[in-house]
Amino acid sequence: MNFALILFVLVILTGIAWVADKLVFQPQRRRAADAAVAEFDRQQQRVGERFADENAPQTRARIRDDKLRQPWWLEYTASFFPVILVVFLVRSFVVEPFKIPSGSMVPTLLVGDFILVNKFDYGLRLPITNTKVTQGRPLERGDVVVFRYPKDESVDYIKRVIGLPGDVVAYQGKKLTINGKPVPETSLPDYFDEERIGYAKQFEEDLGDRKNAILNNPAVPPFVVGADDYPFRDNCQYNSEGVICKVPPGNYFMMGDNRDNSADSRYWGFVPDNNIVGRAFFIWMNFSSLKRIGSFH
CATH class of the missing domain: 2.10.109.10 (Umud Fragment, subunit A)
Structure with a gap:
């Protein structure tokens, strides 16, 4: 089995996922996070100060983090791209x-x-x-x-x-x-x-x-x-x-x-x-x- 070829294929596949995440999926998650936080703030205004969430800053941060989190298939592809790329370059050159x-x-x-x-x-x-x-x-x-x-x-x-x-x-x-x-x-x-x-x-x-x-x-x-x-x-x-x-x-x-x-x-x-x-x-x-x-x- 040609390990160099396997590494090269992994670099290509994870690299495509990394680029797609940076250009497409990450901006989508940011827009979804901004929309979710904005909706939370509107709900807080509607219920008034008496019934508002006492931990609003923490809740707001949790909502944003949940929306920004990568799906599992990106976590196991795009996230590994920098490591695999470094290994490939060091091993090759x-x-x-x-x-x-x-x-x-x-x-x-x-x-x-x-x-x-x-x-x-x-x-x-x-x-x-x-x-x-x-x-x-x-x-x-x-x-x-x-x-x-x-x-x-x-x-x-x-x-x-x-x-x-x-x-x-x-x-x-x-x-x-x-x-x-x-x-x-x-x-x-x-x-x-x-x-x-x-x-x-x-x-x-x-x-x-x-x-x-x-x-x-x-x-x-x-x-x-x-x-x-x-x-x-x-x-x-x-x-x-x-x-x-x-x-x-x-x-x-x-x-x-x-x-x-x-x-x-x-x-x-x-x-x-x-x-x-x-x-x-x-x-x-x-x-x-x-x-x-x-x-x-």
């Missing part, structure tokens, strides 16, 4: 929350992490169509990015940018090389993977301006099994040691930090620029561990 559903980005992101995604860093995009309207900065190697899964754009994926347009990315023998230059790795203490209930080799990978942790499981062979057919597949060569790909223009090569437990560009291909949703940058909640809250690399 500022930040959007996501929940990590799988362990493909362990150890950087864990299952159950609630993250925030920057929606303007790479340029503002129109909701629903994802059409870019401002340029923004280009993606960089090492960015953690949310994007629409190329094989089913109703599904959002999160991976790390490894290859930029024109890059030659080689993942051979579980070693990453970009444009013929090996990506430096530094050994870290073994990581206990709770999802697989076992230890994995952990390394710090240096993609230039930033460093991040990755996992490798020595028991898993390096070759790719079950790669799909995808656009520009001819740009990739598969062998017993892994895969070598040249990233086509306007596309990116993505990989998960949990290298042996990640369905990524090695399996289903490149991510077009039009599929980019935004840059993940902050964990705002994990109910299993509040210590997870904060920024990440």
Whole structure:
């Protein structure tokens, strides 16, 4: 279900109700309130001071309030329009929350992490169509990015940018090389993977301006099994040691930090620029561990 589309429809429906209320129904209620108060005042004059309502100001205010009150169908449409509009604009152009559903980005992101995604860093995009309207900065190697899964754009994926347009990315023998230059790795203490209930080799990978942790499981062979057919597949060569790909223009090569437990560009291909949703940058909640809250690399 496309939540952005649902929000957009709600904005339209509640917006129509809000405008109709401001231009049509609210003036009608005001006229009815003025008429009801005027009729009350005439009744007070007819009965005289002796029988007049001792609480006339309060009664007059209650009559006006009753006539000005929105009917239930406007209360549940027009009244919610400002809130829904703000949520829609913030979610579309500022930040959007996501929940990590799988362990493909362990150890950087864990299952159950609630993250925030920057929606303007790479340029503002129109909701629903994802059409870019401002340029923004280009993606960089090492960015953690949310994007629409190329094989089913109703599904959002999160991976790390490894290859930029024109890059030659080689993942051979579980070693990453970009444009013929090996990506430096530094050994870290073994990581206990709770999802697989076992230890994995952990390394710090240096993609230039930033460093991040990755996992490798020595028991898993390096070759790719079950790669799909995808656009520009001819740009990739598969062998017993892994895969070598040249990233086509306007596309990116993505990989998960949990290298042996990640369905990524090695399996289903490149991510077009039009599929980019935004840059993940902050964990705002994990109910299993509040210590997870904060920024990440």
